[in-house]
Amino acid sequence: MAAIKYLALSSMIVLYSLMFLGGYISAAGLGLTCPEWPLCPDGIMPSEEYLIEWIHRLAAATTGALVVATMIAGFLHKGADAKIRVTSSLATVFVIVQITLGALVIDLKLHAVLVAIHLGIGILLFAMVLLTTLFAFRLQSPAKAVAHGRSGGGGGGGDYGTGGSGDSSSGVSRNGRGRRRNSGSGGAKMMQDAATADVAH
């Protein structure tokens, strides 16, 4: 279970650094220091001349692998719902498009439209990875869900580790008066409380 959380979080950290570096490459006018693709002229090992571009590409490859691994973990995890599968799949599509676009940016000598699209897709990719990470950290392992008495019912909260009432994705009660924690057999009582509170509201 932990795998999906840490895969998603690592994707986000590597991706953020990659985008930061991309901004630096662009602003410093280093975009064409390494004029070939996928490798720089001196092959796999980095040389000082191409170091920044080399790191950008290595980070892009690492991000690609992490994003795909997160998606696979999302499909393998029994408790994962449609949301996490959709966001991680979209992230995979965007990362593939983005890496292909990176090659085109070099090939077409930093064509302005392509560089702008490269930035735009990077932002969409970040949004999907961020959502996947948020969803992954709200997932509860099936074993814990059973231990907490949430083996199916409970206000439609699905697989997210929230209380049995109110907003299923945030754990905040619908009337906005604070969080409800689910503890063992108290779940049914909390649902009753929530229903009473909603009627009163």
Ligand code: HEM
């Ligand atoms: C997940 C993959 C990637 C992400 C998220 C990413 C992200 C970015 C970002 C945010 C920028 C700054 C754009 C700007 O400030 O306008 C950038 C610049 C750049 N990226 Fe990427 N990139 C990725 C992959 C690649 C790949 C695989 C290549 C090439 C092999 C590449 C080549 C470049 C180049 C040359 C620039 C500088 C453009 C310029 O000089 O204006 N990128 N990247």
